[in-house]
Amino acid sequence: MNARHMARLTLIAPTLVGLCTLGVWEAACRLLSIPSYLFPAPSDIAASLHANWPMLLHALGSTLQVTLVSLLVSVALGTAIAVVLVQHKLLQVSFMPYVIILQVTPIAAVAPLIIVLVKTTGVALVLCSTLIAIFPVISNTLIGLGAVDPGLEAYFRMHKATRMQTLLRLRIPSALPMFMAGVRIASGLALVGAVVAEFVAGTGGNSAGLAYEILQSGFQMDIPRMFAALFLITVTGLVLHGGMTTIERLLLGRWMRPAT
Amino acid sequence: MMDPIVGLWGVEKVFGNGVRALAPVNLAVQPGEFISLIGPSGCGKSTLLKVIASIHAPSAGQVRWWGRDFAHVGSAGHRMAFVFQDPTLMPWACMEDNVRLPLDLERMPATTAGPLVRDALEQVGLGHVLRHYPAQLSGGMKMRASIARALVTQPDLLLMDEPFGALDEFSRNRLDEEMARLCYEKGLTTLFVTHSLYEAVFLSSRVIVMAANPGRIFGEYHIDPAIRRDETFRLSDDFAHMCRDLTQMLTEATHATFSGGA
Ligand SMILES: Nc1ncnc2c1ncn2[C@@H]1O[C@H](COP(=O)(O)OP(=O)(O)O)[C@@H](O)[C@H]1O
Ligand SMILES: [Mg+2]
Numbered sequence: 436m437n438a439r440h441m442a443r444l445t446l447i448a449p450t451l452v453g454l455c456t457l458g459v460w461e462a463a464c465r466l467l468s469i470p471s472y473l474f475p476a477p478s479d480i481a482a483s484l485h486a487n488w489p490m491l492l493h494a495l496g497s498t499l500q501v502t503l504v505s506l507l508v509s510v511a512l513g514t515a516i517a518v519v520l521v522q523h524k525l526l527q528v529s530f531m532p533y534v535i536i537l538q539v540t541p542i543a544a545v546a547p548l549i550i551v552l553v554k555t556t557g558v559a560l561v562l563c564s565t566l567i568a569i570f571p572v573i574s575n576t577l578i579g580l581g582a583v584d585p586g587l588e589a590y591f592r593m594h595k596a597t598r599m600q601t602l603l604r605l606r607i608p609s610a611l612p613m614f615m616a617g618v619r620i621a622s623g624l625a626l627v628g629a630v631v632a633e634f635v636a637g638t639g640g641n642s643a644g645l646a647y648e649i650l651q652s653g654f655q656m657d658i659p660r661m662f663a664a665l666f667l668i669t670v671t672g673l674v675l676h677g678g679m680t681t682i683e684r685l686l687l688g689r690w691m692r693p694a695t
Numbered sequence: 696m697m698d699p700i701v702g703l704w705g706v707e708k709v710f711g712n713g714v715r716a717l718a719p720v721n722l723a724v725q726p727g728e729f730i731s732l733i734g735p736s737g738c739g740k741s742t743l744l745k746v747i748a749s750i751h752a753p754s755a756g757q758v759r760w761w762g763r764d765f766a767h768v769g770s771a772g773h774r775m776a777f778v779f780q781d782p783t784l785m786p787w788a789c790m791e792d793n794v795r796l797p798l799d800l801e802r803m804p805a806t807t808a809g810p811l812v813r814d815a816l817e818q819v820g821l822g823h824v825l826r827h828y829p830a831q832l833s834g835g836m837k838m839r840a841s842i843a844r845a846l847v848t849q850p851d852l853l854l855m856d857e858p859f860g861a862l863d864e865f866s867r868n869r870l871d872e873e874m875a876r877l878c879y880e881k882g883l884t885t886l887f888v889t890h891s892l893y894e895a896v897f898l899s900s901r902v903i904v905m906a907a908n909p910g911r912i913f914g915e916y917h918i919d920p921a922i923r924r925d926e927t928f929r930l931s932d933d934f935a936h937m938c939r940d941l942t943q944m945l946t947e948a949t950h951a952t953f954s955g956g957a
Contacts, residue, residue, distance in 0.1 A: 584783065586779050586781060586783035587783055587785065589745075589748075589750045589779075590777065590779075590783060590796075591800070592750065593748050593749060593750055593775075593777055594769070594796075594797050594800045594801070595769060595800070596800050600800060604785075604796075604799070604800075605785075608785065608787045608788075611787065687787070
């Protein structure tokens with residue numbers, strides 16, 4: 436089997452699996468006459484998506500905004516922290532345990548505290564989301580900056596490269612694959628963080644996100660709408676992942692196949 | 696006599712873990728010599744080369760380059776190039792960018808560097824893969840690129856650490872012939888580490904046999920630099936004789952015990 440054939444297959448096969456599942460799902464709901472308030476058929480979800488589109492779109496916008504802002508903050512702040520920590524072994528040893536504490540504490544447990552402490556809801560949401568998205572950026576960048584080929588390092592030293600030349604031409608490119616993998620993981624976590632924070636905050640009105648839509652649908656027993664919101668969250672996650680993978684491939688494609 | 700290209704006086708190297716990689720070593724590399732370092736593994740061949748490249752600082756003794764200290768290395772007429780055992784290329788850069796690295800590091804303008812880089816790649820038979828990335832090339836091609844990166848600086852001293860050790864014998868023989876042509880035609884002074892005695896005889900004007908525990912120079916074997924290094928030489932009786940002599944010396948070096956001094 437050649438590569439092109441395989442690539443096409445990895446696109447077609449999952450699509451077929453998805454379509455079959457949807458078909459069976461739809462058929463089962465109809466044949467067994469399962470009411471849509473118990474378990475909606477795909478067509479019910481699509482109808483709900485259509486009917487509630489303006490509201491859902493607005494909610495999607497809110498969630499996406501929190502996700503993207505916290506992803507940006509995580510990447511900027513996480514990289515800065517890693518660059519500082521990598522300067523000295525003592526710094527790394529002193530602060531790494533706290534970075535790990537940040538990581539191992541479940542965000543759902545911290546979120547209520549942050550929502551109470553931070554008065555501006557938007558900031559609180561971004562903070563929650565950043566709190567979990569920043570870890571992979573820090574740890575991957577640290578590993579990346581440390582993963583310099585010792586042979587190349589010796590080569591640079593022998594050719595009397597300056598600190599700046601070594602940083603720009605050796606350290607940063609060496610760190611790039613690990614860094615990009617960290618950003619890709621962070622993009623997923625930022626979405627998780629945003630949704631969890633929205634659940635905890637329970638903010639409605641203008642800044643209502645997809646989590647709020649899910650909560651509301653639950654209260655109103657509007658299960659199709661719940662599924663519609665869930666569907667949008669999943670699509671958002673997939674688009675983020677796809678986007679990150681594409682950026683990774685563009686940056687590193689020719690010298691390293693990004694992990695999938 | 697003029698200054699040697701590189702001179703080592705009583706150079707020792709003891710690593711942090713206590714390994715005595717080099718007992719006092721004295722060596723003078725004269726212009727135009729092709730010297731091979733050969734010896735059992737762990738006898739300090741790589742360490743010696745890295746001390747000369749100033750990648751390791753000696754624990755004792757003195758190294759001089761063109762009669763001066765390392766600060767002058769790299770200026771015109773005093774250039775040194777190192778080819779590692781592995782290609783040690785930057786995986787994120789294409790062949791052209793990889794080979795241009797030493798010129799970039801000394802801030803040569805791209806317009807000046809471009810033709811030199813293409814010449815060097817042409818010379819090692821990689822003129823057709825300028826835009827290829829290391830991951831797209833075979834081990835032998837990557838090694839050639841590594842050699843091109845050394846040649847592009849037009850070095851006055853070329854250091855090579857088992858450059859063809861990972862290659863099959865056929866590719867190695869061919870690269871040896873090309874290396875010999877390059878070095879002898881240009882009179883390029885070369886220090887070449889190998890574990891192959893045949894390779895050492897084929898390439899060298901002087902073979903230095905080292906012994907281990909601690910690493911030291913055990914003996915030397917001279918070969919007429921005027922001999923043409925080609926297939927005829929490889930198949931000649933002379934070649935066979937030299938290999939036999941050197942085998943004997945190498946066997947002695949392997950069983951030699953240290954009795955102080957060098
Ligand atoms: N960076 C290092 N730190 C500690 N010991 C080393 C280091 N490099 C080499 N050695 C030791 O020094 C000795 C000589 O090594 P090396 O010069 O690599 O030998 P060769 O190249 O002849 O096989 C070996 O015993 C090796 O384990
Ligand atoms: Mg070695």
